[in-house]
Amino acid sequence: MDASPAVLVLTPAAEETARRIAKAMPGATLHGLAHRVPGLDVAFAETLSHIRALYQAGTPIVGVCASGILIRALAAVIEDKRQEPPVLAVSEDGASVVPLLGGHRGANSLARQIAEVLEGHAAVTTAGDTALGVALDAPPAGWWLANLEDAKGVMARLLAGEPVRLEGDAPWLSRARLPVADEADLTIAVTETRRAGGSGTLVYHPRRLALGVGCARGCPAEELITLVRDTLADANVAEGAVALVATLDLKADEPAVHALAETLGVPVRVFPAARLEEERPRLANPSEVVFAEVGCHGVSEGAALAAAGPDGALLVEKRKSANATVAVARAADPLSPTGIGRARGRLSVIGIGPGRDDWRTPQASRLLAEADEVVGYSLYLDLVAPLIQGKSRHSFPLGAEEERVRFALERAGEGRSVALVSSGDAGIYAMGALVYELLDRAVGEGGVSDAARRIEVVNAPGISALQAVSALIGAPLGHDFCTISLSDLLTPWEAIEQRLEAAARGDFVIAFYNPVSKRRRTQLAAAREILLAHRPADTPVVLGVNLGRPGESVRVTTLEALTVDEVDMLTTVLVGSSASRAVMTGAGTPFVYTPRGYAKRIEEKL
Template sequence: MEPRAHAAILVLNPVALATARRIQAVTGGAIHGLAGRVEGADVTFDDTMAHIRALFVAHTPIIGICAAGILIRALGAALGDKHLDSPVVAVSEDGASIVPLIGGHHGANDLARVLAGALGGHAAITTAGDTVFGVVLDAPPEGYRLANPADAKPVMAALLAGEAARIEGEADWLRQATFAKSADAAIRLVVTDAATPGDEKTLVYHPRHLAVGVGCARGCAASELRDLVMGALEEAGLAAGAVGAVVSLDLKADELAMAELAKALDAPLRVFDAAALERETPRLANPSDVVFAEVGCHGVSEGAALAAVGAGGALVVAKRKSANATVAIARAPQPLDVESIGRARGKLSIVGIGPGKDAWRTPEAGALIAEAESVVGYGLYLDLIAPLIMNTERHVFPLGAEEERVRFALELAGKGRTVALISSGDAGIYAMGALAYELVDRDPGKGGISDAARRVEIVGTPGISALQAAASRIGAPLGHDFCTISLSDLLTPWETIEQRLRAAAVGDFIVAFYNPVSKRRRTQLARARDILLEHRPADTPVVLGVNLGRAEETLRVTTLEALTVDEVDMLTVVLVGSSATRAIQRAGRTPYVYTPRGYAKKLEPALAEGIDE
């Protein structure tokens, strides 16, 4: 097993730190230490149970150097489908005992064996197949799929009871298993790409060695392509579970129909350039000069299928057509090595990490960071998630190089990479999200991006923005209608900003100011204050939040009249209340600030009615 790049090594006391260092040397994972008790950890946390749950939900493998009960209690409510659970391993402080608790078939057992070898301890593997037969029937190795997993339990029970099994088809991993074997056994383990039914005495394993080559017209309906492919598989007697990849020309990488087909077959979509497909021309059953004139190769579906299975493979279904799509199917001698086939479509995840506080980062953000092959961002933002990307390729850009940063991320994804573009706060609020879509929309001749970059999958995930962080820390100042205004005139003319300020003032909106001042810009915040003072009281509460969610966090409450430029910097978010916003004074403590929604007025008629009675 290869060491896991993103494992979290959980340490709750200093005694376990030496064992953690030994584990880190093997796995490359980050050491997560309990704040106030463990010094020198890569990541610190305050709430053990919450931190364990957050790691698990983010699909981060967990190595807990602690009592197994702590991990079990933390994760009880978070456990779901065992086929999706991330590995969780408990290790004793001296490293003598290593127990895979969760995800045994998905890396935990292998990880326990690696740790046992490194620490000189014992891997307490309890899954029956592993311990008795050296094989797990309901979790076949990569490249194979079990067609009827619900029947695995009775078959395994029969083998554990001493019954023999008959192996039909070729699979070394089954031949090497230590259960009894007999040519006339009632228990059957069938290895085939044919559509074969299974039952409580028959497990059917499909080697994933079929490549489904597809082509389609732009905007082809997903149902049309799916029906064509499923019909071709059925007519050939082939199982959908034996499909290892859906393949096509790179010009079709962003076709929704192909993405939906890959999802339906639970197989990755891989694409080739025209030159790679043209090299398959001598093997095509149906070469087409028309196709060549249009896309630069003599066959898309057949060419892609053949390119995927390599020289040792062959077509099993020649090109079939519908009104807007084509399909061809090829078989390789062995299960497909997907990473060696063409390239992926490419994916850009636009990730908002919030202010940087681990507990404020969403599990989805953590999962997208964990899956990324490359991360791109401003250096400070990458530093905030450094423990999560210790073994991930990084591309650091300076402040001010926003367009270069986003363009680079898109072009990198266009090469088939899975890329995470990191923003603080929420990536869609005064951050990189809008710029990514602007580059996709921009004409290539006017500073746009390449066609390959334009075809990548783009996903976004929300983060906690500064206005949310400040509001939650101080009370509920955003309890009624509010707006956000950036005071930076680098990209927006000041005349436009001032027009928006006046509209917000007249509308009596609560206002969150982003980019309030900089070393160069010292007048805009004062001008904004004066405009708001024309329409709301001088004692309107103003919240100043600095470094929110970080160790240097500070919160102050002042008034609109008293607000000065010198107490604000670029790391400050400024929340200015409406005429209804109130501050609740507390002796020796920062006031609470809130904006009522009007419930008191709603209550007045009821109170009056009660008094009249």
């Protein structure tokens, strides 16, 4: 379990127990139901949606509540048990601690830890843990089960009383309560060599091999993968024994390297040339040519040795293909990649939607939870506070957009996983375009560093304001539409006027972003006059304010009645086309829609 848990408190009676749990777990945060238990680290209004958001973000959940609440919240989103975070239910008096999900991902051990603190009982029900003291289908970090598909059958036979023969040494297996015998039909083999498992044989590989690689720019991925696989096969070592792929930081963005790592299911870690040069005394094949080109005497051998550590040694010296090199080093113990070199670095450009938890995509929640650091405008960071507790937050004011994006890119360039947060969709009038603009600029023209250019950029789409207001009022975007920002801070007003004229003549439904501000009071009125010259005065206009946040309101007016004073920077304005209609329902609430022409098709058929 890597992430810190969220301890949920739904009633005042549960608060004391929750505080005892959080105090015993560094980094844990207290999440309280706002109208019942105020004043905790994080407040939430809707229990089920909050639980789902935490789960989908990969956050461990300790609910001091009835287990049924957690089950009802998560029933529809439970998927792969190998990926789910721990979820535990704790009775309000602390007497019972029940791991519900993620037993093999830390829930069982967390339950025992909490039960010890509360002097309660950990109701662990996972068969392997209770009877054998080990979950054979979930080996500890640093170990790989080569034939996971056979684990369930072997576990069943062990639980039925069959003995097992151990081949090789693994401390975590030695400590288990396995029925070990010298003669048995079942076998557990521990080896780094290539070995086939089966219905009666489980094969575990200690992940203590470091794979060092180098390649020419643009090396075909298949060439590097083939070279590596042939090298491992010739050395009779299993791919599952490889802990990581290591290389020079100049290759951090090389597609072939990442394709190789994805094929092997391991991370990429990179080193600067100066660190690889420290391995020169241990290199089997130092090269002056390589030194002249990149600043170290060996990339593949140097990276393998640097990753394996001072007690490691080369298992396979450098081997070459036309465009790639590979070397393999063996460490004394299984390797933990997160403490080796640095990662490539990733910038997740995240649109969180208007602000409601259930309007944020699972991908956005997951990327927020995975990030080391979070960058954004303070208001937007507050909207996702439950998902970023304990992370480094970097707030920038409005007007400092370029500084904000540059900072995020450079932090990612140092090997961090950084989340850049925008409201709505980050690619619509937000930070997405600026990310790519800075990556496109030359260094001397205000661009970012070479290290920042080698990062991975991931975009998580969000619900934009125009989609939110449209959904709340009906379907005004049901036919052709466009969006126009009325802010002339970055775009000359003359250009905005041209776009307004074109959109008016084209009879588009128009979504206005940045309609007014404290200093800009004339643009919306001017836009209204341009549109009135091309469409009816009773054209529906929808005003959405504080969408997805407290104080949300959506109302309908007309183009003729629209005034600047009823609009602010938190308002999204949708102006209908000449075909858009506003209809009052029998319940006294309006809806707005723009027909696509289905009625005409029906008339033609008749």
